[in-house]
Amino acid sequence: MRVPSDLLAAATKDLADLVSIPSVSTRGDGLGACADAVEALLQDAGFRTEQHPGDVGPFVVGETGEGPFTLIIYNHYDVQPEEPVDLWTDPPFVLSERDGRLYGRGAADDKGEFVSRLAGWRLFRSKHPEPLPYKLIWIVEGEEEIGSPSLTRFLKTRFPDTKADLCWWEYGEVDRTGRPIILMGFKGVLAVELDCRTARADLHSSLGAIFDNPLWRLASAVSSLRDASGRILIEGFYDDIVAPEPYSRELTATAPFPLEDLQAETGGHRLLNGVDATTFYGHLNFEPCLNVNGFHGGFGGEGAKTVLPCSGVVKLDFRLAPGQHPVRIAQLLRAHLDEIGFGDIELRVLDAEVLGVRSDPSHVAVGIGAALLEKSFGRPAIIQPSSAASGLAHPFVHAFGATLFGAGLTHHGAMLHSLDENIIVEQFENMIGFSSDFFAALAENVGKQSPEAPND
């Protein structure tokens, strides 16, 4: 979609300015400066703005409009560290254009997403300067890349009674064939560590005739947790799962890409039992899973060492479905270990903050968004009930009651968190055009109606 060239040039300049601020939340660098720049952009675009301190970086809020419908836009201005810098083709904090792409740290994640929406907003306002007939709250945080440690608390204190209809999530995807993907949900996360110690120090392995071995114990404990089909064997694990709505099921009946493509791209070739070309997409969307992230202990050096190690550690993560609470799952895991004789294995919860969510894809705004994405990108949009990955979306979905709507320009070769992060200029333009159309369509279709019933 063509947008006016001066508007595209201004958006590219905004993006270059933001990329030039190395707002790396891991190091706490440049966050205040970047928050100021984001606030200035929102203010310039007609928003009432504020900043609030976070644990690490400030929150920026922009508000405008009034009406029975509330749209929340969520973005973040912090980025991942740029290291190793020498592997980048061009310096990471200078936006550079090559072969129809814009490169730089944050070009996609999430500064490019933010800027494309803001440019779309400007385009919309140039054609519709009248008061906005819905409420728009734009929240831009600076701690996303370190797990949003203060987001939930901030939303609760700054917006204690706010209800919202739609939450336009910080990103959306574009697949390798140029089809926009609307994400309607995310999985939750539980990350834990299992520690086992059986002696004061490593022992001569001859004593394995009488003493148990911590790595054996951990191996047995871990193997009791899952079967070869990936089904998790902890009692009660599946009890609280919210079953997919019929429409969400329907959306996954045919996968939008063949399993072979994913296998070719990743080199992954050992499928779980029961996963095949017809079922894999449903699994990615709806099934929880348990990963062994790392198994450590004992001797791993060259050659042999006949030793009986005294300790070992295993790190696990669960991707959880909506309805499963990570804290509850950790309790069930503890009970499982105790039950089968592993009471001595210490369970440490590393992350139990992110709950899975899945919104109703039949929400009117989602249908409008899908049609407009098709118009902008020239390809039918894919509505995906849930990402296979996770995002801290539950404060927006549970507390605000908003329907999640993840549409954006993060293409599948965007190299997020890696070197040569990039967006495709044509898709940047498409997203600006889409954003403008979407703001306008919401004004026309939902701005004057009473809000849709909130959903989970």
Ligand SMILES: [Zn+2]
């Ligand atoms: Zn990121």
